[in-house]
Amino acid sequence: MLLKECFVSSFPDEKGWIVDYYGLVSLEDTPPQEHVPASERVLERIGQSILTGELLPGTRLTETDLAQRFGVSRAPLREALLRLEERQLIERVPFSGMRVAPLGPRTIDELYEIREVLEGLACRRAATIITPEQVEELRQLLVRRAEALREVRAADVRQLPTIHDFHKMIAAISGNRALERLLNGEIWNYLRAQYRRFARSKERVEVGLTEHMRIVDALAAGDGDLAELLMRRHVAASRQGLIAARARAEREGQP
């Protein structure tokens, strides 16, 4: 969807900067919200823009400019950028400003490797303490997912929301709150967004769904080792898919 336009309309310049986010990032469309601080609204907006690909990796961000666009002062905007920097969605280039963190094949691979062990850990833990109600809840999630999948045409499969909920719920069930926080970190959403844009196909989503079911079965059986193994394979499969798709896109779409 956005992918092609983005790649066509915004080229990195000779130094790797992408400058024309103009027109993508715009004023808040929810201006008269209740009392959420402006900094939070801006944070949310920019974060979303990065996740959805509105703001491409490599895009340069300047405080003054963004502040004007959002109609806020630089203080809250700065706060948002700082937070995003700490979350590794934005990176500071010394003496050059900030840019949306470039997420190249290597970083993607590294992140997936980490996610593999973390989600594996969550699964192993969850298996030992999951309740029947929680198992049922996970199953419901997958049923709804299957229904949504049946109704969607192959071309529209990218529109489907990610199955964020599933992983999120397992992290919560694991009972390790620090782990849950870590797995809810925005960097993983960034990764998921990349996956969705590049690598998602209807077949892969269907295969993924059965993988999810197997995982729930293992959890229900209280088999931590199996649950961990299956989850790790599941994550590894996504990794392979994304890496391959990225490499393909790299070859075809861009120099």
Place this chain on the structure above:
Amino acid sequence: MLLKECFVSSFPDEKGWIVDYYGLVSLEDTPPQEHVPASERVLERIGQSILTGELLPGTRLTETDLAQRFGVSRAPLREALLRLEERQLIERVPFSGMRVAPLGPRTIDELYEIREVLEGLACRRAATIITPEQVEELRQLLVRRAEALREVRAADVRQLPTIHDFHKMIAAISGNRALERLLNGEIWNYLRAQYRRFARSKERVEVGLTEHMRIVDALAAGDGDLAELLMRRHVAASRQGLIAARARAEREGQP
């Protein structure tokens, strides 16, 4: 050293706040430094204070007050606090201000569990790509450590710096930069500082040293599985030590 004074001089009030950081946090003692931004200096200073225990978990932090203490305006100070919040060293209590993140036994346990798999992963990776030079470097590190340990009296063992370097180097060798960044996150230093203050004994440090040697042996042999296993055990042993010591301190020292 500081431990006792802290516990004696600053009690949590009825709401769990500790208010008297007064006298501990003070002006920068490195004022005429080169051109590092004030925000960075403040960040460094507060971060250190938290790690060393100068600022105890639960201590309330107010922007105005800290700004005056450091002789800077609220802007750079705010930046520092925001960063620390994103790094989970400080937490925001809605409508109540900020406080140094309380690191209770449960959180400690959770963090160790995560560190176990992450450091295990780093070891597994490192074993496959480590060079002889790097092996030698690690060995040197341990030799120096052993020397330092021999010269120190049991009572002073807490003064010994943590063996941060060792773990850091393995993370670097692993070649996974995202993992390296994650393992260099300040939260782990926080954990280490806690360990050092509560649980460190000369025996434990000695045992830890031999554990480290075994890990290097496994790395040198290119045995990723063994290296991972040994590292996980090593981390688990620290975990046990800290949990036990914390529980003991909890029982004796505080209500």
Place this chain on the structure above:
DNA sequence: CCTGATCTGATTGTCGACAATTACCGAGGG
């Protein structure tokens, strides 16, 4: 004496302006 509303003080959120520093660009020299 306890409960609830109002007021006050304290603290955070936001703003515009200024200072400091750096990158970019053009001029001059090799």
Place this chain on the structure above:
DNA sequence: CCCTCGGTAATTGTCGACAATCAGATCAGG
């Protein structure tokens, strides 16, 4: 023609003040 050296504009870092919000205290009423 390329390289080096300032000057300039842009951008970030910092400040003090103001506005908005909330916690705690005070006081009236039950």
